[in-house]
Amino acid sequence: MRALQFERNVPRFAAARVASVLAGSGKGVRVGPLELVEVDPLEIPGPGWVRVRPRLAGICGSDLATLDGRSSRYFEQIVSFPFIPGHEVVGDVEGGALDGRRAVIEPVLGCEARGIDPPCPGCAAGRKGSCERIAFGHLSPGLQTGYCRDTGGGWSTGFVAHQSQLHAVPDDFSDEAAVMVEPAACAVHAVCACKIAGGERVLVLGAGTIGLCVIAALRALCLPGVLVAVAKHPTQRRLARDLGADQVVRPGEHKRAARRLSGSLALESSDGGIERLTGGVDLVMDCVGSSDSLQQSFDVVRPGGRIVLVGMPGVVKADLAPLWQREIELRGAYAYGSEDRPEGPRSTFQLAFELVRGARLERLVSARYPLEHYEDAVAHAAAAGRRGAVKIVFDMRKRGSGLDASSTVRPRRPDSAGTTKEAK
Amino acid sequence: MTRHVGGAPAAGREGLRFVAENPTRPGGVVAPLARHKLGVDYDTAWARRYPVRLARAVVLDDFTRPVLRVALSPRVIGLEHLAPVQGPMVLAANHASHLDTALLLSMLPPRLRHRTIVAAAADYFFDRQWKAVVWSFGLGAIPMERSKVNRRSADLAARLINDGWSLIIFPEGGRTTDGWGREFKGGASYLAKRCCVPVIPVHIRGTRAVLAKSSSRFRLGSTEIRFGDALTPDQGEDARKFVARIELAVAALADEAESDWWSARRRAAAGTTPPFRGPEASAWRREWALPDSARKDQHVVRERGKHKPWTRDD
Amino acid sequence: MSPRPGFVLEVDRSTPATLIWHGEGFRLERLPVGSRVVYGPEPLAPLANSDQAIRHALDNPLGDSKPLRALLYPGMRLTIAFDDISLPLPPMRPPDVRQRVIEAVLDLAADSGVDDVVLIAALALHRRMTDPELRHALGDRVFEAFAPHGLLLQHDAEDPQNLIHLGFTDHGEDVEINRRAAESDLLIYVNINLSAMDGGHKSVATGLASYRSLKHHHNVRSMMNSHSFMDMHHSELHSSNWRMGRLIAESGVKLFQIETTLNTDTFPEQLGFLQKREWEWSLRDRASFLATSSALERMPGELSRRIFHAVRAPHDLTSVQAGAVEAVHESTLANLYRQQLVEVSGQTDVLTMGLPYIGPYNVNSTMNPILVACLGLGYFFNLYRGKPLVREGGVVIISHPTPWEFNPVHHPSYIDFFEQVLAETTDMFEIEAKYEESYATDPWYVHLYRTSYAYHGVHPLYMWYWCAHALQHLGRVIVVGGDRAAVHRLGFSSASTFADALELAEDVVGRDPTITHLHVPSLLMADVT
The missing domain is CATH 3.90.180.10 (Medium-chain alcohol dehydrogenases, catalytic domain)
Known part of the structure; x- marks a missing residue:
């Protein structure tokens, strides 16, 4: 083997x-x-x-x-x-x-x-x-x-x-x-675990697999008031929008976007830009899990709002003063099990199967x-x-695969239909 | 570390510390407040001792006067009015800028320059030790209470005048905020009457444009100092009437500065001298009626090229 | 030699290259043989004695107005409103016209013993002016007499306490203006009429109005029905303002209008070649062109911006008229046309224009992409009377670097509009329906507009509406030498050279199109027949 x-x-x-x-x-x-x-x-x-x-x-x-x-x-x-x-x-x-x-x-x-x-x-x-x-x-x-x-x-x-x-x-x-069912299940669990009330403003940081699955799950399982995704690359932006983000912004634009959405006031930096918001969105789904992403989450979440770490964090350096002063809830979301749904408890994986099918993940x-x-x-x-x-x-579908046996998979030229052309 | 139960300090480093540090105060003992004699109570006698006067004369003649000559290009008019006065006098001037005192003092004729003291606001110039030292040394200032009558400061001024010192006083009691004069307070006339010395009305023009009150910008400019005829209180004239006469004399000098001697004299005789305190109207009209020389932040519009410098027609 | 009128040059083989502005720079471009270049008239000679002329105008008003002197009396409330930083362009050398006029007015007021006088900068939804800017516009004397006493105000369209609703026009438009101005015994408005759009009833009805009132004419429909907004007789923008102005007069607001026109002497002598015809450039002009343009190329953008924004125009007064609004404005327009009107026969397939570093909304600031669009398609495209210079379905080629740059202090809502709205859609009606209200009422923008130096939240949308008529009329807009991403975001096409842009244009208008170049400066208005 x-x-x-x-x-x-x-x-x-x-x-x-x-x-x-x-x-x-x-x-x-x-x-x-x-x-x-x-x-x-x-x-x-x-x-x-x-x-x-x-x-x-x-x-x-x-x-x-x-x-x-x-x-x-x-x-x-x-x-x-x-x-x-x-x-x-x-x-x-x-x-x-x-x-x-x-x-x-x-x-x-x-x-x-x-x-x-x-x-x-x-x-x-x-x-x-x-x-x-x-x-x-x-x-x-x-x-x-x-x-x-x-x-x-x-x-x-x-x-x-x-x-x-x-x-x-x-x-x-x-x-x-x-x-895709396993990553989708992670997203389903994260979304179900934070019990989003309808109409909340949600910001999703990161648009890798987890970020995109979270966007799809939010759309499918909750009724977010507004869903903003922060995505860096063109393909990610296109997918984020397709999967249900109301607005997709680039990294660095998240503060302005969150401010616009929430109608919040802001504290200015010396160059006239926005340092951080005084209000902000209700919920941030951090699908990156770095010090930077946590800082960005703190910048845009409203007092009493929630930050959910969906991406796996490691040792991060964070200034927790906002967490204390604004009574922000910071929680993680890991793995799966069963979820409390309005229709009763459901297995996370079953919900994930439905999500993959519904959102064509x-x-x-x-x-x-x-x-x-x-x-x-x-x-x-x-x-x-x-x-x-x-x-x-x-x-691993070609058994005993070696270079010679993988006729459909050419070395160094992965089959990547539909993604080689980057959206402008 | 060894503790000396007897409390006697050991020699060496610990001994040095013992000498250098103040002893700590026991908790039950209340410290008396440190008392500095400042404000009206500041004693300026040291500044009139001969060596200090000599040093002040050197600074005044060799530094203040040449610098002000260059920076403010002062024109001094009416020195002839000072000549006939024998002995000390009270110089009563309008007040627009911190520069007034130094300018007036350094432009006095040498006979007076080194025998003149300046009445300075006790609450402004004597509220800190260093300020008190600087002003009593640099300008021979004595503290004068401006908010209320103070026996001590009046006595001191009177004693010094009797000793032969002349006194510069700004009867408005402070610098103008809007460019117009303010009511003269009675100090000048009181001292003149008490000591039987004449009052010389003085008008200083142009210092507001250089450095106005609450302005942080210093601009080079030209100034004028105008001395008037010596005034002595008439028989039976009370201090209040006399001070009004002084104010009028300064107003007439101001008029002369903006027009010419002859027309100012005629207006003074007819009693139509423009009011020293400006028109009684709204703030903008008072500002609008200000002569150019009394306006602050005056820009000289400089234009290059073919365009002539802009001047208001008429 | 009296100034020569404007004319239309036909480019032939011996025509020297034409000067084209390109933001904070310019270049020479050889236009195809047969192209036309529209040159404005040369600057008119200024009034010999402007202060005297101002006093004369105040004493001899037009229309059914009494001389100003007779309208002033002790104990009255007098309000003087004046145009803000957006005029004139570039800012003029001191003394500013506003200073000259307001000093003359105040001299009369002081003579008449008027104590209660307030000055108001008629900002509408523009940013507040800084103290140095106010000082520049009004002069030291006026500034010192009013500012320290709190008598120099800036109109605040978001201050409900200081606004008054005067009623509705017969078209149901709200008329809400500055309370102090409306409740004064006399309101004097001091205009600088740089273009034909300015002045008239628009001064008060727009300059001193609130958002509630402005939205009735600052909207997509009005702009699409303004052909052009530089021609008040065919402009829905102006019809609405005129209705409002008449209602303001009927509500008892007594207005004394003062309008001034300037000549087109726009650049100081060092940059004199910018307003000369290329074939008349002297040795000195050629040398200074070369020196200036190569220096600009080498210096960092921030520095060249600073240098350009420090330029003070030698504009001078060509006329001043005062009195009743409509009579005054008529006379103003006649004087303005005398300086700016050029007869052009026939429309063109392709209109080209070089945009300078400055527009009405970026004085001492950055020309962001939205302002580029607004200056090109809003202002320059509309510099016509009769028919647009370019035919319907034609192409406009704009030369401007269009950098993706914003001034966060002056244009905070522009950034969001560009990043978030234009990324979504460029459709005006959709933008108006979906975004206008939230931009207009966003508390952060309101806060910045009122306390900082920011344009109102809704202003970028207005700038976008300003392009409505052009975008509806044109087949394509091409930007030469612009930031590709920014140009794309605006929905325009980009080209790296003029030749490429013309190639692109041919896709829309066909082979061998007729080309007309709008040679600005100097500011002109094409009378297209």
């Missing part, structure tokens, strides 16, 4: 960090601890586990942070090395109730998958993302499939999953649509790479916005 494996190798980890800082995100992979290896198939960890052969597996922002060596050290105790990344996966199931069908995995490794009974309060309540046992049970530590030594991950030709993690993919779903899949070209794939993913792309995936 072929897989991209991430080892615990401190010098290479450091080298990846240095390279990503010097040469830019995604450049760390060449010197980092990720390697394409031939490994023995994984053992089935216990009852209820089945094998899955991935068809498509996405490269997520959190994967990039890991490869660049810039993810938070917070995760050290809740991952186990060596692991095979890849948690946005659609694959063929071998065995169990879904034998022979395509399924999407819900990667969180909660109590059920870990064989822990009775489950922790989070899992008992259906909130798998809040599981308190992610480092315990019969599995090695690992918050999700793709970060756990024992399960493998999507960036491979095979891994194992617990049946409770599997969601069957309807036949009319393409693989591309299915691989498969169009966010911009390019497919075979595992062998992982360096190019990661570089493309790291520069996705700039290169007019959104989601980059690994394509």
